[in-house]
Amino acid sequence: MATTTRSAERARLTYFPQLAAERLDIALCRASAAVARAADTHAAEEGLGVGQHLVLQMLDAVGPCSQQTLSEELRIDRSVMVSVCDDLERAGHVRRERNPRDRRSYAVTITDTGRRRLVEAQTSVPAFLDDAFHALTPEERGQLSTLLGKLLGVGA
Amino acid sequence: MATTTRSAERARLTYFPQLAAERLDIALCRASAAVARAADTHAAEEGLGVGQHLVLQMLDAVGPCSQQTLSEELRIDRSVMVSVCDDLERAGHVRRERNPRDRRSYAVTITDTGRRRLVEAQTSVPAFLDDAFHALTPEERGQLSTLLGKLLGVGA
DNA sequence: CGCAGATCGTTTGACAGCAGATGATTTTTG
DNA sequence: CAAAAATCATCTGCTGTCAAACGATCTGCG
Numbered sequence: 001m002a003t004t005t006r007s008a009e010r011a012r013l014t015y016f017p018q019l020a021a022e023r024l025d026i027a028l029c030r031a032s033a034a035v036a037r038a039a040d041t042h043a044a045e046e047g048l049g050v051g052q053h054l055v056l057q058m059l060d061a062v063g064p065c066s067q068q069t070l071s072e073e074l075r076i077d078r079s080v081m082v083s084v085c086d087d088l089e090r091a092g093h094v095r096r097e098r099n100p101r102d103r104r105s106y107a108v109t110i111t112d113t114g115r116r117r118l119v120e121a122q123t124s125v126p127a128f129l130d131d132a133f134h135a136l137t138p139e140e141r142g143q144l145s146t147l148l149g150k151l152l153g154v155g156a
Numbered sequence: 157m158a159t160t161t162r163s164a165e166r167a168r169l170t171y172f173p174q175l176a177a178e179r180l181d182i183a184l185c186r187a188s189a190a191v192a193r194a195a196d197t198h199a200a201e202e203g204l205g206v207g208q209h210l211v212l213q214m215l216d217a218v219g220p221c222s223q224q225t226l227s228e229e230l231r232i233d234r235s236v237m238v239s240v241c242d243d244l245e246r247a248g249h250v251r252r253e254r255n256p257r258d259r260r261s262y263a264v265t266i267t268d269t270g271r272r273r274l275v276e277a278q279t280s281v282p283a284f285l286d287d288a289f290h291a292l293t294p295e296e297r298g299q300l301s302t303l304l305g306k307l308l309g310v311g312a
Numbered sequence: 313c314g315c316a317g318a319t320c321g322t323t324t325g326a327c328a329g330c331a332g333a334t335g336a337t338t339t340t341t342g
Numbered sequence: 343c344a345a346a347a348a349t350c351a352t353c354t355g356c357t358g359t360c361a362a363a364c365g366a367t368c369t370g371c372g
Contacts, residue, residue: 015231016229018214023285024300024304025285025288031188032188032189034308039181057174062172079330079331099350102350103338103350145180145183147299147303148186149176151291223321224321235360260320260366
């Protein structure tokens with residue numbers, strides 16, 4: 001009975017159950033943090049940051065964009081978008097040309113290299129998602145997606 | 157037809173639909189960020205940080221704890237816990253006494269002031285949650301809670 | 313006892329995310 | 343047309359989070 005306090009505490013608790021029961025907000029944050037971490041390590045292995053991936057994906061889908069548009073659509077801060085584009089440009093995945101119509105903005109364009117890189121990375125995403133959400137069945141993932149959609153205000 | 161590029165871009169897009177459709181991880185992060193922000197502003201109005209609230213709640217529920225135990229159970233980094241406890245102590249909500257059994261650790265104890273403060277803050281939490289998750293019905297919140305629980309590994 | 317290793321609280325340094333200021337350019341307005 | 347306001351990309355500074363290092367203390371082993 002030498003070790004009193006700590007082991008007594010520990011015995012009574014397993015991650016303070018009240019939290020999981022009541023505070024949905026905190027559960028949400030924890031889950032988000034977990035998958036975000038997984039996404040980051042996945043991205044690191046892939047050699048392409050999450051933001052970079054999204055930018056490439058969007059450029060490939062909708063064509064050249066200003067950094068502003070990329071920012072707004074992808075919900076990435078303008079300041080951050082600068083360095084994301086810096087990295088992509090340095091890697092040759094993207095070209096930055098001044099938009100001739102409005103020389104304040106860039107026309108960020110995906111290169112062929114970038115497109116190839118995107119295809120590469122793209123294929124591994126479903127596998128990553130499968131891994132990150134392996135605790136949920138496909139139906140449950142659908143549920144979750146719907147719920148999060150409502151929470152984020154689908155149309156807003 | 158002076159405004160070409162930007163409006164054309166904007167017309168085609170509303171927050172890059174591919175994302176919401178495919179990447180469950182990103183939807184999760186966005187939702188989490190939204191409610192976290194809401195929680196922070198709520199906490200700011202309440203005058204009691206989220207971490208501080210949790211610490212008081214746990215101390216009230218299970219009695220004196222070491223910062224270590226608080227850290228682990230509440231999933232707050234030890235480094236952060238230091239300043240959380242500093243703030244609580246400065247406000248008189250908590251006392252820090254050295255544990256006589258192990259003088260490395262503290263026995264963090266909630267004071268009567270802290271207990272009163274907790275009751276005050278406690279009552280406003282359900283209202284906040286109701287507001288933050290007003291887009292979901294009670295059943296949907298239950299679903300979400302279950303799903304997040306699975307995702308976090310209920311017992312692990 | 314005496315020393316090696318672990319543990320607790322704290323400090324430090326690195327890094328992402330965001331608000332606000334700046335400079336270049338465009339658009340609007342008198 | 344010229345001055346004022348707006349917009350785009352960028353830079354700077356602040357905050358919060360996390361990892362690693364550090365002193366103090368405890369435990370285990372010879």
